[in-house]
Amino acid sequence: MTNKTKSEDELSGSEQPFVQHLIELRDRLVKACIAIAVVAIGLSFYPGPGQLYDLLAAPLVATLPAGATMIATSVVAPFFVPIQVLLMVALLIALPVVLYQAWAFIAPGLYSHEKKLVLPLVISSTILFFVGVAFSYFFVFGKVFAFIQSFAPKSITAAPDIEAYLSFVMSMFLAFGLAFEVPIVVIVLAMMGIVSIEKLKNFRGYFIVLAFVIAAIVTPPDLVSQLALAIPMCILYEIGIFAARFFVNNQNLDEQEDKSEATS
Secondary structure, eight states, X not given: OOHHHHHHHHHHHHHHHHHHHXXXXXXXXXXXXXXXXXXXXXXXXXXXXHHHXXXXXHHHHTTSOTTOOOBOOSSSHHHHHHHHHHHHHHHHHHHHHHHHHHHXXXXXXXXXXXXXXXXXXXXXXXXXXXXXXHXXXXXXXXXXXXXXXXXXXXXXXXXXXXXXXXXXXXHHHHHHHHHTTHHHHHHHHHHTTSXXXXXXXXXXXXXXXXXXXXXXXXXXXXXXXXXXXXXXXXXXXXXXXXXXXXXXXXXXXXXXXXXXXXXX
């Protein structure tokens, strides 16, 4: 075999896996998009975009004065805003399928002990994100809107814009969803050896201050929402330290078993 043939074989051998990875990535993305589209089509029939927005707006509407309603300041807002809500809900419902496609794409490149770590973290992070979204919708929104409306002068009739409300809801969902990922971040930092358990404990006081600063930045300027975000973050930080100790101990045991198997 000539040197030219060898180089061509090596080149084709190095390119082919890369092309295969791109094809697999494309297939995974297509499957994820199909899952979102199927859920969106189903939601468009039942309960429908308008009903989904009414459900999303229920915590605010419940605190408005009698006879007050939300308004649309844009001509196309009554059509596009419910569609955006429908797509957001479809993404949340199809999120397990989307994450599974991401997991199926990266799993072949992981070692067995990494798979044992990544899969539980993916599942738990998804659950925690949903818990954060549910916590903001079922608990925080009602308290915050009632608190804000209590300060409104009687000479003012509240008529929130539907686009502004959607933007507010999405930002709050994202803020609380990410805030509830604190235990996952703590566990990953500890297991990667970036921060030790003792340093995490010593950082507890700084994290409390940091949690209240973040809450003051990402939430509305009221005490209720700030406390509703900061206090769970502090509690979840403690849970993360406890869970990190458990995962680190298991990781050390796995490493010892691997060393003993390698020497035997």
